[in-house]
Amino acid sequence: MFEKMYLRPALIMSAIILAASADGKVVPSNLIGDNMVLQQNADVRLWGSADPGARLVVKTSWSDATATCKADSRGKWEVTVKTPRASFTPQTVTISDGTPLTLNDVLIGEVWLASGQSNMEMPLKGFGGCNVEGGTDEIAASGRWADRVRFFNVPLRQSYEPVDSVDGQWLVPGPDTSSDFSATAWYFATRLSEVLDIPVGVVSCAHGGARVESWLPKEILKEYPDVSLDRKDIEGMVHYLRPMMMYNAMFNPVKNYTVNGMIWYQGCSNVGAHADYAPRLARLVDHWRGELGRGEIPFYAVEIAPYDYDSPEQDGKGAYLREAQWKSLEMIPNSGMISTNDLVQPYERLNIHPANKAGVGHRLASLALNRTYGKKQFLCNSPRYVGHKVKGNEVWVAIEAKDNGICRNYDIRGFEVAGKDRKFYPADNARLNWQTNEIVVSSDKVAEPVAVRYCFKDFEPGTLYGGDWLPLIPFRSDDWE
Secondary structure, three states: OHHHHHHHHHHHHHHHHHHHHHOOOOEEOOOOOOOOEEEOOOEEEEEEEOOOOOEEEEEEOOOOOEEEEEOOOOOEEEEEEEOOOOEEEEEEEEEEOOOEEEEEEEEEEEEEEEEEOHHHHOEOOOEOOEOOOOHHHHHHHHHHHOOOEEEEEOOOOOOOOOOOOOOOOEEOOOOOOHHHOEHHHHHHHHHHHHHHOOOEEEEEEEOOOOOHHHHOOHHHHOOOOOOOOOHHHHHOOOHHHOOOHHHHHHHHHHOOOOOOEEEEEOOHHHOOOHHHHHHHHHHHHHHHHHHHOOOOOOEEEEOOOOOOOOOOOOOOOHHHHHHHHHHHOOOOOOEEEEOOOOOOOHHHOOOOOOOOHHHHHHHHHHHHHHHOOOOOOOOOOOOEEEEEEEEOOEEEEEEEOOOOOOOOOOOOOOEEEEOOOOOEEEOOEEEEEOOOOEEEEEOOOOOOOOEEEEOOOOOOOOOOEOHHHOEOOOEEOOOOO
16 A cells, blocks of 8 residues: 555656656656746756757746756756746746747746645645634635745655655646645745735645654664664554655655745654754754755744643653754754744644644744844744742743733733642742743742743643734743653
């Protein structure tokens, strides 16, 4: 079943391309096609196959210049063309080896890669048993974005060896197409397009259940003693947890496409393995940036949502993975993260796919608008813990709140304190001290507190916010396991 489900489509696609090129026809990569969005003001890569040794000429509607290249001995070719500033005017790209092939309705704008696991993959139509709040309304009205937003959905595939080609095509939003668009990426892209008033393209490359190791190549994974690359061991794993397989079949064939940034929502499958997560995610970002060839492009991630993990390996470990996610930012230049502590409902305690994807996508968009595009009016910094001091039976918690300070002074829930016995009790008193911007917390059960935590559990939404309703990032002051 595994071979049929994951390997065969990639082989079929390669065979089709080889057959087409053998007939003397220029075959661009499926990513290079009608309706695509090309990154503005960039040297963008176009590639595909043709007859070995064929000379190709590329002409664009926005320039009088031409680009040329020669197919190698395997029939592979790649060429770079310069793009202008963003515009809603449809453009064309013509590729010719003597017989021209014209790509139509090409837009110039901003292009982002969206990757991770199921919460990034989750489409506007939702998953079985998991709805997307407002998803049907977005699908119904998605046609209004047809001239502004485009999606390329990379199919769910796995492969033991790197794959060069990928099925799919650039899709124009409409009720017949948008139901399968990543909901998180959709809300991100539409908000960017709305604010920047330019086209936005998304290459959606996410696989439900994938571990960070699933998106790393063999040469890096060989360095990790806990990762087996033996085919028998891989076959024995739950398919979505397998190492390197998604990198080979999903990222490798799209790595040549010119993007301006990455959004990432992944981590649930690494809960229980938090000690290794931050350096491995940093390694992934560094490697992907090298493959994409655009330098230190932005990397914006999503803190995994509250969820009540119940397996022996993961129970109680969700908070440690979130902590590792935030630590990874210290290792990844030009990176950022949004907190999702508040974007769940109590009934979603056992739902690993929360319905509120608009909140996630819009917060990612605010991060990009603020830091990448200089729109500082879009707040993106959640309040965060910076220290504490003990005064009697109270803990005075110092909070850094860059964006409009702390915006709640009543019904503050989520804090816990502990004494020397390391037993945490919910704070029965939590108040904001306006003069010092500190949260003063205490519990009648802890006479001499030594540590404080906030929402440091698998599932505990808090109530403390900064500007634009950005939640306080969950934290612990201790290093107890």
